[in-house]
């Protein structure tokens with residue numbers, strides 16, 4: 001139980017109404033309303049050696065916000081102000097608790113676009129996006145979150161505030177410290193503000209949904225789209241049949257679907273036009289003119305038509321609810337290794353965990369495959385056997401990552417050694433000890449150097 005004196009101290013800093021016990025545990029949740037309040041809370045908690053877990057929109061997929069024991073959960077929900085737009089430098093300054101969807105809406109109302117986007121946009125916070133270096137549907141064009149951040153304000157474990165919110169395009173005065181915190185999953189500091197890079201969108205976009213017969217053809221189509229569209233290409237996604245069929249049927253609820261669901265693979269690509277000169281749909285059609293392997297297709301250039309395509313790609317929540325237990329994986333490799341890797345995982349699953357059902361989809365051009373693997377929860381050790389199928393097969397390839405965009409959190413900690421050397425993990429540890437010697441920030445997120453003694457845990461949804 002978090003001690004009464006700790007509670008009283010926090011109430012004195014941020015007020016009684018923003019400190020409350022969590023309904024299901026010995027911990028406290030707090031909701032500071034400013035950077036100064038975050039700083040004073042952390043300074044106070046650090047002095048008492050009370051662990052603190054930063055909480056954003058709670059959409060993370062690796063257990064980074066899991067709370068155990070007597071910890072304080074620090075929610076950024078009251079840090080929810082959009083602060084300034086600098087239209088000349090295309091920069092938007094926001095507090096950490098602002099939802100990704102709000103940022104999109106605000107940018108759009110002002111004639112801009114923020115490049116990072118993905119299915120959890122309505123719930124996730126920009127602070128959580130930055131803390132996990134989130135990727136998403138348009139990494140191909142805009143990069144990961146890291147490439148879209150021009151400045152950060154961060155509160156360190158002991159309450160000191162590091163503020164780099166000038167957003168200068170050029171500033172080579174020593175280390176670029178903000179980069180340390182991007183992707184650090186709340187282990188090095190709590191992000192309170194961010195300066196985001198925006199760009200000017202084209203009003204004209206089009207999306208094409210392609211049914212294809214083999215993964216080899218997918219690589220040919222990827223090459224043709226990248227060559228033919230160049231900078232106009234915004235996204236290039238892939239879905240395997242079972243994922244496409246399950247999600248598109250659930251979403252359509254019996255109504256017509258954009259394309260037949262009998263084909264092995266589906267590619268979804270989006271491009272933008274160049275003002276009035278070249279239309280987005282013409283860019284896509286021209287790029288695809290001479291490619292092989294397309295067995296069916298649909299094109300949309302209206303917002304509604306494109307949304308119908310993208311709802312399928314973003315509809316992974318349908319899968320989460322389709323089995324009693326669903327595990328989620330997020331691995332990356334070279335796109336040219338996709339086909340054999342996924343084939344091997346599926347073969348091994350069929351042999352070792354025959355009742356498991358894989359749903360595969362991913363960001364094709366980033367070499368990032370998401371597996372959601374459902375099972376009925378009745379077989380002991382099924383989770384770990386599934387995990388072995390996914391991760392042990394990865395060791396046949398190089399380069400690979402056990403977590404392309406979701407982070408390590410608590411649940412992938414036992415797999416980190418597969419993607420990072422002992423030397424790299426030692427440097428991560430040294431940084432952490434330097435910035436948080438008392439070890440109070442998100443202590444359950446551990447960057448461990450070797451395999452976990454008894455399995456590492458997997459990201460799971462109990463539907």
Ligand SMILES: Cc1cc2nc3c(=O)[nH]c(=O)nc-3n(C[C@H](O)[C@H](O)[C@H](O)COP(=O)(O)OP(=O)(O)OC[C@H]3O[C@@H](n4cnc5c(N)ncnc54)[C@H](O)[C@@H]3O)c2cc1C
Nearest residue numbers: 056057058059060064118125127128129131134135186191
């Ligand atoms: C339907 C769905 C689709 C998704 N698609 C993608 C995708 O395509 N690409 C992708 O990368 N991810 C995806 N995710 C994962 C997740 O949404 C992202 O990682 C998101 O960025 C997490 O933001 P959040 O605010 O929910 O963070 P939370 O879940 O609240 O926190 C995530 C981690 O960041 C830390 N944290 C949160 N806020 C702060 C802060 N202000 N300062 C420091 N640390 C902080 C937490 O302690 C935790 O370790 C998806 C999730 C869902 C549910």
